[in-house]
Amino acid sequence: MSAATLTPTTPTSAGRPLPRRGFVRDTRIVLRRELAPVIRDPFSVVFGLVQPLVFLGLFGPLLAGSAGGTLGGDVWLWFVPAVLAMTTLFGTSVTGSNLQLDLSSGVHERMLVTPLSRPAQLVGRALKEMVPILAQSAVVLLVMLPFGLRPDPLGAVLTLLQLAVLGVGVGALSYTLALAVRKQEWMFWVVQQTVLFPVMLLSGMLLPLETGPAWMRAVSTVNPLRYVVDSGRAAFAGDVFSSTVAWGWVAALVTAAVGLTVGVRAMIRSTD
Incomplete structure (x- = not known):
């Protein structure tokens, strides 16, 4: 009597081995x-332009009249990078709601059982946010050129790339939040709104923090968005190789x- 020999098998589909997938390929899919x-x-991309254009059209002139002396120089070079950062923050922080739709419809569960790696599913979703961000930001820049905006070309390009990188991170955090509160969808919006506005205001996006109280300036030092906003302003002004841009x-x-x-x-821990 001979012992049975066990040999490793390869998953097959209709008698053929499944192709080995790579992370990059899965992410691209x-x-x-x-x-x-x-x-x-x-x-949705076009509608996302309404908010930044309203801020530029209505808040910009008020800012020029009330804080123009405090800001110094060109108000548009100060305010437009902040509006681009605001567009990035608003657009990517709500992307978890798309995942919530997939969770409720069962699409997410079906995606989990595909051969696509789970890390690639998250990274692919997050990278998707770069496209509308870059498109919307480019349109905002083109719209503002006739109104006197004259950014440093290299600084503008680097700022858009920096915001795209930031958007990937914020989008990934938004998806994480959606997974964490999958059983209580309303909690997603509670947390998102609770975090969004303090982060925005403590970045000096709308008004200069230099005129704020000491405690606000101290708290803002741990806000990553502040460094990105300051970096955009410095880059737009031509200080592309400054430490401010590096910190951004x-x-x-x-x-x-x-x-x-x-x-x-x-x-990876997601089960449904």
Whole structure:
């Protein structure tokens, strides 16, 4: 009597081995899937332009009249980078709601049982946020050129790239929040709104922090968005290689690293 020999088997489909997938390939597949609805119906991207243009059209002139002397120089070079950062923050912080729709419809569960790796599913979703951010920011810059905005070209390009990196991190954190509160969808909006506005106001986005109380300036030093906003203003003014811009990149990269790390772990643990 001979002992049975066990040999490792390879998963097959219709008698053929399944192709080995790589992380980059999986990420690209998810990215294309997420971008398809945006390309077919770009209304959400166009609608996202309403808020920044309203701020520029209504709040900008008020800022020039009331704080122009405090800001010094060109008010648009101070305010437009802040509006671009605000667009990034608002647009990416709500992306978890898209995942909530997938959770409630069962799409997320079906995605989990596909051969696509779970980290790639999270990273692909987060990278998708770069496209509408860059498109909206480019339109805002073009609209403001006739009104006297004259940013440093290299500084403007680097600022858009920096905001895209920041958007990946914020988007990943938004997806993580959606997974964490999947049983209580309303909690997503409670946390998102509770965090969003303090982060925005403590970045000096709308008014200079230099005129604020000492405690507000102290708290703002731990706000990554403040460094990104300051970086955009310096880059637009032509100080591309300044320490301010360098700290902005550090803040954006750290936010992206933290967001992706936390998000990937949440996606790996996801069961439904």
